[in-house]
Amino acid sequence: MDLDVSNIVLFVGDAVRYDSLNSRLSELGPTYKTVAASLLTPASFATMLSGVEVPSHGVYGFDNVIPENVETLVDFQEGNAYFSNKTGVLHEDLHRIFGTESKCALEDAEPPFIWIVRDPGGHAPYGGYDGETYEYERGEEAAQQYLHRVAGDTERLRADYETGINDSLARFRELRDVIRDRELEDETLLIYASDHGELLGEHGLVGHNHIACPELVYVPTTFVHPGLSSGTCEGVIRHSDLAPTIVDAWNQSPSFRSSGVSIEPGRDFEERIGYNHFESAFYSSRFDFSRSVYSCWDSDGGHVQTDTSWFNAGMIYAGILLKSAKGRQIIYDRKFAESLELFLPGWNTYGTPSFSKDRAKKIIDEHLDQRIDSDHIQIDEETQQRLSDLGYR
DSSP, X not given: OOOOOSEEEEEEETTOOHHHHHHHHTTTXXXXXXXXXXXXXXXXXXXXXXXXXXXXXXXXXXXXXXXXXXXXXXXXXXXXXXXEOOOSTTTHHHHHHHTOOOEEOGGGOOSSEEEEEEEOTTOSSTTOBOTTTOOBSSTTOXXXXXXXXXXXXXXXXXXXXXXHHHHHHHHHHHHHHHHHHTTOGGGEEEEEEESOOOEESGGGOEESSSOOOHHHHEEEEEEEOTTSOOEEEEEEEEGGGHHHHHHHHTTOOOSSOOSSOOOOTTOOOTTOOEEEEEEOOOSSOSSOOOOEEEEEEETTEEEEEEESOHHHHHHHHHHHHHHSHHHHHHHHHTOHHHHHHTTSSEEEEEEOOSSOHHXXXXXXXXXXXXXXXXXXXXXXXXXXXXXXXXXXX
């Protein structure tokens, strides 16, 4: 990116669909439709901060940590790296995954810096987080309880989701004001990004994870700086493009490998194809019903490969149907056949991608060939319960 800045603010709104905020974000700076690296937060964050796709960094779930041999922007030695000092359930996981306790308020970040925050964005309970701590505001009602309560009321779901993403945009604007108040506007690139999208009744489902579809894969990315023109940009970019773009804006040579490229305004992204990788994770289950979803996307659609057995697909679907808020939504909408089909092994195509299924298969195989072993840690019972409350089961 043709900038020379000292500071980066990376604001990641959780579960923000591209079609929910792109028009408003485009008023702040160049805004790109982005192919998320995964349907799960830790996997997408690891790609955004490392510049490599999920199989190459090995962070597939919340019980993984970045391997020592995978360098990220948190390790970059040209400046100070901080996570936000938010204390809520959505933010604390990042310190564990990236192995750092470095955190502060943006007002206290010492230049040159990269400052990273995971904002509640469009994560359930929609609009239900305290703006200062990111803890639940609705008493003890966590994501699962909220989605269970409103299942079947699509109008309510969408209205509450709108509240959540409006709050997220307002918090991003507040950070821009902090940078202005510190007189760092010319020296700072602010980025609004999201880890994955959200389903609001499409296919009879709510929330995220499990299936790859446009509402979950496409997210917005906006760059805000006085030297950049606002507007919606053509084509797609990828999460893996963020790290090299940030290093380029810092006017530094990256010391780590990346499968992405720096994003330059005016560059043709029409031919870009993004990769999304998801693996099922059951944190407290006694059983191993494995299921993986690999997909490739351009700006017009994508091809999705679901890799599992028919038995595993059926068991996972039955568990969701009987025990989760997603299942309650399916029952209310009576979309049993439509939703079940998306869990079964095989291929699905969305939209009109400009590339063939054969090419998608080749790209998927190339990424899977780069797969590394995961570095696992033991998650304590409190963290397991928190993840369950958030819907990660």
